[in-house]
Amino acid sequence: MLPYNQTTLSRLELEESLAHHCNPIEINKVMSAYELSESVHLGQVRGDDSVYFYHSARVCKILLQELNITDVDILSAALLHDVIEDSPSLMPSLFGNVLEYNFGRYVAYIVETLTKDLARREIEPETVDREYFDRLKQSSSDCLLIKLAARLDNFRCLGFNLKRNPHQYINETEEIIIPLAENSETTHFSYLINELKKERNKFLG
Numbered sequence: 001m002l003p004y005n006q007t008t009l010s011r012l013e014l015e016e017s018l019a020h021h022c023n024p025i026e027i028n029k030v031m032s033a034y035e036l037s038e039s040v041h042l043g044q045v046r047g048d049d050s051v052y053f054y055h056s057a058r059v060c061k062i063l064l065q066e067l068n069i070t071d072v073d074i075l076s077a078a079l080l081h082d083v084i085e086d087s088p089s090l091m092p093s094l095f096g097n098v099l100e101y102n103f104g105r106y107v108a109y110i111v112e113t114l115t116k117d118l119a120r121r122e123i124e125p126e127t128v129d130r131e132y133f134d135r136l137k138q139s140s141s142d143c144l145l146i147k148l149a150a151r152l153d154n155f156r157c158l159g160f161n162l163k164r165n166p167h168q169y170i171n172e173t174e175e176i177i178i179p180l181a182e183n184s185e186t187t188h189f190s191y192l193i194n195e196l197k198k199e200r201n202k203f204l205g
Contacts, residue, residue, distance in 0.1 A: 003160065004156050004157065004160075005046075005048050005050040005054070005156075005157045005160045005162070006050055006054070007054065007058065008051070008053070008054040008057045008058060008061075009057040009058060009060055009061040009064075011031065011034060013061075014030065014031065014034060014060070014064070015027060015031065017064050017065065017070075018030060018064075018070060018072075018075075021070040022070060022072060026072040027072075029072050029076055029103065030072050030075050030076050030079070032076075032102065032103070033075070033076035033077075033079040033080050033103060033107075034057070034060075034079050036079075036080065036083065036102070037053060037056045037057075037079045037080050037082075037083055038053045038057075040083045040086060041053040041056065041082070041083075041086060044086060046157075046162060047161065047162045047163060047164070048157055048160035048161055048162040050157070050160070052082075052086070055082070055150075055153055055154075055157075056078070056079050056080070056081065056082055057079065058153045059078045059079075059081065059146065059149045059150045059153050060075050060078040060079045062149045062152060062153060063075060063078055063145070063146070063149055066191070066195075067149075067188050067191060067192075069145075069188070071142075073103075073104065073106050073107050073110075073142075074110075074142050074145065074146065076103050076107050077103075077106075077107045077110035077111055077114075077142070077146055078146050078149065078150075080099065080103070080107065080111050081110070081111055081114045081146055081150060082114075083099075083111065084099075084111055084112065084115040085115050085116060085118055099111055099112075109140075110139075110140070110142055110143050110146065113135055113136065113139045113140075113143045114136075114143060114146060114147060114150075116128060116129075116132050133176050133177075136177075136180065137180055141184070141186070144180055144181055144189075145188060145189070145192075147177060148177065148178075148181060148189065148192040148193070148196070149192060151173050151177060151196060152192055152195050152196055152199065154169070155170075155173070155195075155196055155199035155200065155203070156199055158170075158199070158203045159202075159203060166203065170200055170203070170204070173196065174200070178193055178196065181193060
């Protein structure tokens with residue numbers, strides 16, 4: 001069995017999972033998001049030396065297989081949630097236009113909401129982080145859903161040395177991210193929060 005951080009969601013798995021829930025046009029939209037994300041992240045690796053795209057694919061997998069979400073906009077945005085931050089070839093503003101043209105305004109909105117200005121963060125990290133979390137607080141619930149799923153995937157990779165300061169990452173998640181969803185009665189949020197807490201306890205022992 002592969003270590004968790006080496007697992008992914010294959011094209012075939014994704015297509016088969018959507019086959020009974022979406023029409024061909026909707027499936028094509030999600031598959032196009034899959035292909036664009038894979039292309040943008042090609043050659044990139046994460047802190048645990050795993051293929052970067054696997055993270056994006058697993059975030060989609062969490063939503064699809066653990067939460068039974070088949071909304072094509074949410075799944076497409078999950079696959080694309082890091083592409084603006086990590087595109088080596090396009091300016092963020094231009095990439096936002098590309099996303100809107102190909103996937104619609106709502107998908108572009110989610111991805112833009114979940115994007116940090118990493119260049120500016122090098123200069124003023126506290127300001128950029130504060131603005132980012134304020135934006136997330138005011139965003140649609142789908143943005144937060146994807147954010148929590150992405151954090152859950154990262155929590156599951158902490159044991160593979162994904163983060164240089166895992167305790168800080170855990171604290172930030174518990175003190176800032178989770179409280180944004182704790183008052184929601186949506187079962188999706190409850191599930192993700194419970195899974196985050198399980199992974200935290202597993203990592204911390």
